[in-house]
Amino acid sequence: MKIYVTRKIPEAGLALLRPLFDLEVNLEDRPLSRAELLAKIADADGVLCLLTDKIDAEVFDTAKKARGFANYAVGYDNMDVAEATKRKIPLSNTPDVLTTATAEMAWALLFSAARRVVESDAVMRSGEWKGWGPLQFIGQEITGATLGVIGSGRIGRAFALKSAGFGMKVLYTDEYPCAEMEERLGAKRVSLNELLEQSDFVSVHVPLMPSTRHLIDEAALRRMKKTAVLVNTSRGPVVDEAALVRALRDGVIAAAGLDVYEAEPKAAEGLAALPNVVMTPHTASATVVSRNGMATKAANNLIAMLAGRRPPDCLNPEIYL
Template sequence: MVRPLVYVTRLIPQEGIDLLSEYCDVEVNREDRPLTREELLKNVRGRDGVVSLLTDRIDSEVYDIAKGIKGFANYAVGFDNIDVVEATRRKIPISNTPGVLTDATAEMAWALLFSVSRRVIESDRLIRSGNWKGWGPLQFIGGDVTGKTLGIVGAGRIGTAMALKSKGFAMTVLYSDTFTNATLEEELGATKVTFSELLEESDFVSIHVPLMPET
C-alpha cells in the first residue's frame, strides 16, 4: 500500500512528526525559519497533505500547484493565513487546532499582569545593567493583585480562562462582552458591565478580543 506523502513546513515537536510517520512518509523543513514563498510553492507540489503554520500563506496560487492534495492541517488555533473560502470552493479540507492554547494564553496574560504589578521587567533591567546599589524601602514597590478588581474585555474562551484563574487571588471580576457569560457569573460572581464602566472600575484590564472592525 502506498503511503501518503506529507510535508511539514517548519520543525514541530518530535511527537507530532512521529505520529505522522506511523501513517505517512513525512518530509520536514528542518530549518528554524519560515519558508520563502518560492520554497513553499516548490514543496507543496505532489503532496497528499501539508502541515502548515501561520507564517505560510495558503491561497489560490498554492492550491493551483498542490493539485490532488487531500488537505492542509494548520498548526495553529487561528487560520487567517489560509484562504478557506477558496479551499471550500475547491473541496480541499482544512483543519486547525482549536482550544489547545486557551490555558497557555491565559497563563501568559497572567505573567504580563504580574510583571506590571510587581515591576518585574524594570527591576530585572536594573540588576542586569549593574547599576543596582542594594535594597531600599521605596524601590520597585509595585502593587498588590490580591483583592483587586480584574476587568476582562472579551469573555470568550481565553477571557474566561483568564478570569477563572483569578479565584486564588480573591479578585472582583468585571467583564464586558456582547453576551452574558454564565460560567463567570456563577463561579466567580462576575458582573457584566459596559466597556466604559469596566475601564473606570478595574485595577487591571485584560483584553481578549479578535481584531475586527467592531473591536
C-alpha cells in the same frame, strides 16, 4: 501519499505521520519564504502549516493534489476559510490544548508588568543597585483589584477563573454572556468602554477579525486608568502598537505585557526601549503539554483529511454535508 510540514514541530505529532505517509519536514528554524512554500507544497497530498504560512487561493492553485491543510495553531487568520470552503478543501486548527498555557502566560505577563519584575531584574543584574529604597520599583497590587477580560472564549474564561484566588472584581465584555464566569466569579458583563474605564488590569482574548483589528486603539487606551496594565496574548493587530508606544511613553497607562505583535517578528518602533513593557516572543503556548498536544491534534486532523473523513477540529465542516 506525501505530507509536507512547513516547519519542524514536536516529535509527538511527526511520529503519528511518519509510518503512514511520505513525510517531508522543513528542518530550518525559520518560516519558509513564499516562493519556498509554493515550491514545497506543489506535489503534497496534505500540508501541516503554521500561522506564518499564508494559506490562500494561490496556495490552493499550486497544491492541486492537496486534500487538506492542518494548522498548528488555534488561530487561523492565516487561512482563507471562505476560499477553501468554495473549493471543498478541509482546514483545521488546534483548539483547547493551549488554553491553560496561554491563560498562565497572560497571568505571568500581568504579574511581571504590575510588579515591574523585568525592570528590577535588569537593575539587579547590572550591578548598579545601591540597596533597598522606599520609592524603588513601586508597582500595582493585584489582590482585590478590578480585572477586565476582553473576550470570554476558552482562553479568556480560563484566564478569568484563575483570578479567584486574588479576590478580584471581574468585568468582561463579549458578544455573548458567560454563565460560568458569572456563577463562579460574580463577573459582570459590561460594554468595552465601561470595562476600560473601570479596570485596573485589562487582558485581551479575542480572535483577529476585521471587527477586532485595532480594537485597542488610541481612544481605547485613553479611556483606561493611568495606573492600568494592559496584557495581550491574543493577536498583535488587535492592539494599535504605535498608539500603545505613545500611551506607555506618555503615562496614559502604567504598563503593558505583550506576547504578540502587530508585525511579527518585529515590534513597533520604540516599544523595546520602554521600561514599562514586558515582552515575550509569542511563547504563550510554549509548554511541553501544550506544544505536544498541538502537534498531535494537527497530525490527527491531517490523517482524517487524507482518509476522507471530517477532521476533529474542522474549520469548514459544511463541506462534508
